Amino acid sequence: MTFGHCYATWLVSEGVPVNVVQAVMGHEQASTTLNRYTHVAADSHARVRAALNAPAAYSPPAGVRAAGDDR
Secondary structure, rough: HHHHHHHHHHHOOOOOOHHHHHHHOOOOOOOHHHHHHHHOOOHHHHEEEEEHHOOOOOOOOOOOOOOOOOO
């Protein structure tokens, strides 16, 4: 993997929007950035599992009861 591939993969995996990565890389199409320059990071499966196993971060606004809250 070349530096460009590593750089694009790192930026996308860190949450940089694809259109920004596209501009930084000098690509005309975002599809070029995604299809040719980004790769699945080694820890991506573990990160997805961790996100799915994390407790829900949502809490209703003050004064709004969650569904099933019979207080």
